Amino acid sequence: MRYITIALSKGRLTELSIDFLEGAGIDCSELKDNSRKLILTDEKNKIRFFLAKPADVPVYVEYGAADIGIVGKDTLLEEGRDLYEVLDLGFAKCRMCVAGPKELEGKMELVSITRVATKYPEVARLYFRHKRRESVEIIKLSGSVELAPLVGLSEVIVDLVETGRTLKENGLTVLDTICDVSARMVVNRVSMKMENHRITKLIEDIRRQL
Amino acid sequence: MKRWNIYTPEGVQDILFESCRQKRLLEDKIRKTFRLYGYREIETPTIEFYDVFSENGLIKQESMYKFCDSKGRLLALRPDFTVPVARIAATKLKDEVFPIKCCYIGNTFSFDELGGGRQNEFTQAGCELLGINSPEADAEIIAMAIEALKATGIDEFQIDIGQVGFFKGLMEESGLDGNEIEEVREFIDQKNLVGVEQVMDRHKVKSELKKIILDLPRLFGSKDILQKINYGDIGKGAANALVNIKEVLEILEDRNLAGYVSIDLGMVQSMNYYTGIVFRGYTHGVGFPVLSGGRYDRLVTLFGRDLEATGFSLGVNMVLMALERQKKLIPEKQEGVLITYDDRARRLAGDYCRELIAQGIPAELDILKEGTGKSREYAVSKGFSRIVHINADGTKKEIML
Numbered sequence: 074m075r076y077i078t079i080a081l082s083k084g085r086l087t088e089l090s091i092d093f094l095e096g097a098g099i100d101c102s103e104l105k106d107n108s109r110k111l112i113l114t115d116e117k118n119k120i121r122f123f124l125a126k127p128a129d130v131p132v133y134v135e136y137g138a139a140d141i142g143i144v145g146k147d148t149l150l151e152e153g154r155d156l157y158e159v160l161d162l163g164f165a166k167c168r169m170c171v172a173g174p175k176e177l178e179g180k181m182e183l184v185s186i187t188r189v190a191t192k193y194p195e196v197a198r199l200y201f202r203h204k205r206r207e208s209v210e211i212i213k214l215s216g217s218v219e220l221a222p223l224v225g226l227s228e229v230i231v232d233l234v235e236t237g238r239t240l241k242e243n244g245l246t247v248l249d250t251i252c253d254v255s256a257r258m259v260v261n262r263v264s265m266k267m268e269n270h271r272i273t274k275l276i277e278d279i280r281r282q283l
Numbered sequence: 284m285k286r287w288n289i290y291t292p293e294g295v296q297d298i299l300f301e302s303c304r305q306k307r308l309l310e311d312k313i314r315k316t317f318r319l320y321g322y323r324e325i326e327t328p329t330i331e332f333y334d335v336f337s338e339n340g341l342i343k344q345e346s347m348y349k350f351c352d353s354k355g356r357l358l359a360l361r362p363d364f365t366v367p368v369a370r371i372a373a374t375k376l377k378d379e380v381f382p383i384k385c386c387y388i389g390n391t392f393s394f395d396e397l398g399g400g401r402q403n404e405f406t407q408a409g410c411e412l413l414g415i416n417s418p419e420a421d422a423e424i425i426a427m428a429i430e431a432l433k434a435t436g437i438d439e440f441q442i443d444i445g446q447v448g449f450f451k452g453l454m455e456e457s458g459l460d461g462n463e464i465e466e467v468r469e470f471i472d473q474k475n476l477v478g479v480e481q482v483m484d485r486h487k488v489k490s491e492l493k494k495i496i497l498d499l500p501r502l503f504g505s506k507d508i509l510q511k512i513n514y515g516d517i518g519k520g521a522a523n524a525l526v527n528i529k530e531v532l533e534i535l536e537d538r539n540l541a542g543y544v545s546i547d548l549g550m551v552q553s554m555n556y557y558t559g560i561v562f563r564g565y566t567h568g569v570g571f572p573v574l575s576g577g578r579y580d581r582l583v584t585l586f587g588r589d590l591e592a593t594g595f596s597l598g599v600n601m602v603l604m605a606l607e608r609q610k611k612l613i614p615e616k617q618e619g620v621l622i623t624y625d626d627r628a629r630r631l632a633g634d635y636c637r638e639l640i641a642q643g644i645p646a647e648l649d650i651l652k653e654g655t656g657k658s659r660e661y662a663v664s665k666g667f668s669r670i671v672h673i674n675a676d677g678t679k680k681e682i683m684l
Contacts, residue, residue, distance in 0.1 A: 075567070132398075135399065136399035136570045137399065137568075156473065157473055157500075159474055160476075261570050262565075263567075263571065265474070266441055266443060266503075267441060267567055269503075269504060
């Protein structure tokens with residue numbers, strides 16, 4: 074039997090992903106050992122795992138280097154890879170939003186927005202092109218995106234919003250919701266066909282826990 | 284200014300000795316198989332007028348390499364073969380007796396996404412079957428695809444069959460508008476059940492029909508899935524599509540090829556010229572399909588002739604990668620001979636070399652003439668089986684490597 078390879082996102086998704094896999098009867102002990110090994114295995118079920126930076130998970134899966142991946146919808150949107158998105162795992166929920174100063178609330182249609190700061194340049198570009206039919210300057214930042222409108226780097230930002238507290242404390246507000254975000258299970262298009270039975274069973278075993 | 288003279292552009296590659304040999308070997312096997320099954324090879328120009336591909340948005344303009352001819356007309360490097368074949372069929376094959384079977388092996392160029400074995404310049408080998416629209420013709424082209432893949436040496440593979448009429452039929456019944464249909468299509472293509480549900484929940488659609496649309500991302504696998512659908516629920520167009528798939532499968536069963544095929548009713552990729560049966564081939568080791576094809580009954584019409592047609596193309600580079608990953612590449616036979624000789628035996632050495640070559644054995648004269656050590660190094664690097672030294676008196680000494 075071939076190994077089925079699963080790519081997990083390193084970070085806030087890791088623990089809950091492991092819970093789901095264990096719930097599906099997969100032995101993740103090696104994964105929880107904090108070892109320095111990069112690839113870990115469950116020999117009984119012939120499953121291999123590895124942890125990767127979230128943004129890399131869709132890449133591994135698209136190329137078939139991993140058959141399955143668990144990753145946030147935000148990353149999937151940003152990476153725009155050609156994959157099967159088979160399950161909404163429902164955890165790590167938040168919203169991808171356009172946010173800006175309170176004065177802009179309800180006036181998004183009236184003012185012309187020219188600069189958008191974000192960690193998600195692709196998501197922002199697509200949103201402004203398709204939904205608003207605007208060409209905007211996208212400014213890619215690596216963190217603390219909320220700063221941008223405060224110091225005049227951009228008019229608005231596109232970012233993940235969980236509770237909205239950070240926005241509020243800085244006098245910003247959600248202007249529009251682009252989409253809901255949560256952890257997703259993705260599958261390589263070829264693996265889905267070549268290993269249909271095993272992968273479908275795994276999907277069902279995880280779906281049952283939702 | 285940076286000089287680019289030592290680089291190749293993105294997405295193109297030099298293919299050197301062993302890889303090149305393997306690639307030609309593979310192409311030869313495919314070419315031979317095509318010919319044995321009655322497909323005659325054609326060559327089309329590497330460059331065509333841009334209009335050939337841009338008509339009706341056939342191929343996205345941003346994926347084409349474009350430039351101008353001396354009169355300022357827009358040209359494109361061919362991004363595929365099917366469209367040029369359609370042009371030829373409409374303009375040059377008017378006197379051919381049906382069915383017209385032709386094949387091609389050549390390079391295509393497109394700016395699509397790179398990686399995982401995908402390049403901007405890649406070799407396609409394919410067949411087109413023109414002049415017939417029948418289950419026999421659909422089965423025939425799928426059989427050809429299977430035989431071609433078998434000939435490459437890949438034994439574990441799967442051909443997925445879909446029918447674009449199934450999705451179209453369901454959508455007509457549902458009454459969704461164009462944008463929503465496109466939305467649903469994308470979600471189904473990604474097997475995104477949640478997404479399909481979100482769109483469908485915004486609409487009042489007959490519950491049986493809705494159930495099938497929601498189920499579409501899961502409607503793939505063995506032919507049993509065809510039994511799961513009640514033809515009464517899905518409208519005439521979709522029902523006809525299912526009957527079509529069934530007929531094609533039965534013919535493939537009679538040809539003993541059923542083991543290679545399965546069904547994917549959710550196969551709704553946006554190759555906008557397909558009109559009927561569509562299919563894709565998968566194998567282990569590569570993350571992308573190794574072949575794809577389908578029926579395109581309205582493509583030739585764009586060039587001025589109504590002609591039904593179907594075809595497929597196989598990604599030669601992708602197959603090569605699969606063979607490599609599956610460890611199925613056949614290494615070169617170690618049979619070559621390096622001939623070294625005393626100066627006075629030069630004529631004899633030349634004769635012997637020609638003699639070996641005439642027998643089909645690769646042979647080279649030692650033109651380096653820098654002694655045994657260097658000769659040996661060269662012979663080993665070429666993967667030769669032995670060195671034969673010819674003495675001045677004509678006697679030979681053989682050194683096995």
